[in-house]
Amino acid sequence: MKKLFYPRRVAVVGASRHPGKVGHGILKNLVRDFEGDVVPINPKADEILGLKCYPSLSDAPDPVDLAVVAVPAPIVPSIVEEAGEKGVPYCIVISAGFSEAGNEDLEKELVETARKHGVRIVGPNCLGVINTENGLNASFAAESPPGDGIAFITQSGALATSVIDWFSSGDVGTVGVGFSKFVSIGNAADLDFPDFLDYLAGDDKTDVVVLYVEGVKDGEAFLESLERCTDEKPVIVLKGGRTEAGAEAVGTHTGSMAGSGPVYEGLIRQYGGITVEGFEEAFDAAKLMSKSEPPRSNRVLVVTNAGGGGILAADALYSHGFELPEPEGDPSVLPPEASTKNPVDVLGDADAERYRIALEEFADPDLYGAVMVILTPQSMTEPVKTAKIVLEFAEDFPGPVLGVWMGRHSVELGIRTLEDGGVPTFPSPERAARALAHAWDYARRKGDVLGETPDGGGARDQG
């Protein structure tokens, strides 16, 4: 799929001069950041957005590695025919009006035409494909998502637009999540989850894969590719239709067989996938796993300037099967009122330096697989300085370090400092613990761990 994600030249068939039209939005997205050539195809225009237009795909200069097709459904097969004759290896068919609208024959004709010429199809009825590495935004999304190590493959184009809208906002509640590749598979008439999983398994820009799956056509192929990909990197699966009511809704929406929800979820786990119940949970876990080494044990140290925050963290971690053994180290490095059990409570008047002392003295990498640092805004609190100390500490610590800067106004710059430096942050200990449970679950199943208790590890998530 190299040429799909890294095309030298992209043609937009159905490029439009009119803002608001899909064929205009796609061209605009490509013009903005794409490093390669972009060629609009429109028989009625000489130039769009400053680019020379060609009357047909056949007239475009060679080679065209990718054609993005946004023309009425009935003429799409003829465009694919043209692409085949020209030697275009990939078409993204944005156009709707195929099987999802009851036009199964037209979709069949599309696939047969593509097969005849060896053209591979993304879609039809999809939002498009984005590669943040080379600025390829071959979609009609209103914005481009930030770049980073998460690949997202979704069966719902509408949820894709929500996800892009959310994470391109720059809001402090969304920082730290960025994408390598972003694919809306639409009806998946040709290229489907297995094809993308196999490609992403070997994509060194992708650390973690997130899937939104409603139903799959070939369950066996899906599970096998899932297993191959999870050998390389975590694959987080949000399965729409995991309950009876949801499965009924899937039947109405895509017409695909959702399968019995719980059974399907069990199989996904059995083949190495990480199952989640929503996007927040999915991207919390993906952010953590894309930024951190896996935890090597289920023992966690919590450092906090708020007793209450430490208690909530202990509750949440314990609920997920983690242990909080007491640290070794010299208690006298902290004031006598501080607690040097676990959670280590550095007290409400802690400055950044006191966090540094606590981390250096108590966060023993041989004892702990992960460290959660909690900060609440008190009078002496230094959210940014403390963030910098956590960044320094995280550089040497061999497992995940999680920041929980609780609040908004007063801690926002601290959160941004942590995320910019590669330490994942969460708004609450519960969300941090839930993300860590997924990371530990994956590490444990990979077998790359130092040790664990008999019952330990992600107890709540074992379905």
Added chain:
Amino acid sequence: MKKLFYPRRVAVVGASRHPGKVGHGILKNLVRDFEGDVVPINPKADEILGLKCYPSLSDAPDPVDLAVVAVPAPIVPSIVEEAGEKGVPYCIVISAGFSEAGNEDLEKELVETARKHGVRIVGPNCLGVINTENGLNASFAAESPPGDGIAFITQSGALATSVIDWFSSGDVGTVGVGFSKFVSIGNAADLDFPDFLDYLAGDDKTDVVVLYVEGVKDGEAFLESLERCTDEKPVIVLKGGRTEAGAEAVGTHTGSMAGSGPVYEGLIRQYGGITVEGFEEAFDAAKLMSKSEPPRSNRVLVVTNAGGGGILAADALYSHGFELPEPEGDPSVLPPEASTKNPVDVLGDADAERYRIALEEFADPDLYGAVMVILTPQSMTEPVKTAKIVLEFAEDFPGPVLGVWMGRHSVELGIRTLEDGGVPTFPSPERAARALAHAWDYARRKGDVLGETPDGGGARDQG
């Protein structure tokens, strides 16, 4: 407690001229918005922040209904003595250095002095008290939280500052949560949860009470006042120390008996409380319950412009014990490709008007106890116009109407429109369903419902 929350005159004992000092922060908070009189007490100053200073509490003009005390712990009992002699009914003792620091005797002396004179004490070792109705911010919080119908009583001052920081940010992810009363009980040497619960039960500015509880001194009194208060309004309880690890941390933090976590949670539920696992869950549920009539059945209609969003909603609702019966009504009011099952899918090209048609035709108040409206940003989507239509609809619908505007940039104004108009919004169907489950659970236990299925209702939350 009328005079605690609605004092005519407040004295700040230990008022300071120096920004950064607690005694300065409290005075500043009071000067900003409080409708009554404020009197700084400081023997070494003539005037602070433009207010005439008095050398001692005894010298202040009568009546003083509330004294906020921020002087070193050892002299606090003498201040309370003075308050008693002057006839000051309430003291908020901000000062730390009592039982939490091992000085049990000093705390005992404080309580005995107060009892002798009939003075009631909040604290010691607390953040303070806020009443948004009259602008009383008798705390050293950095900001004042927005006003609305949620009362928050917390045993952790640090978490109180986080909560204020979060909800005073004005960020779109936090809108819609506002407070009537805000109390940090500190060591609760005198006034404790039962006192506040009894008062809030009759406070018509409070629709919902949220408690953060680590341990209680008199379990029976707590549970009885909890029951009395839940007869009037929902009480949501976040119990720090609900697991073994959390309970150990509570022991370290406050020295109070956390009780066996699960047992305690069971009792809280038995006495009518709503138990949650974190602040996000607590305030999602509180927002919904403070803004909406209770659901009268566990049947929910979902209206969405994204099939995937509807599927996630169906999964989440079903997991919480809700039902999604198919609507009656004429399917032909929507385009033929739309789904008029439940979720009703108005399709990605829906404008606001199509949402209106769907709500009018299918959201039968005799059939449904609640309605969830989902919007994702597509090319034809009208987030603000649709919000206005939902507001109109919600005015007449007799149960909760929940908005799920999925995204950020493109939908932010729509979210603010909904919240300003009193329709609670949530960033995802999962969070909306979880909040609704708590509202349904409360309504069902109150018995004020039309009907339910034998197994229905908040199945996941029944401990």
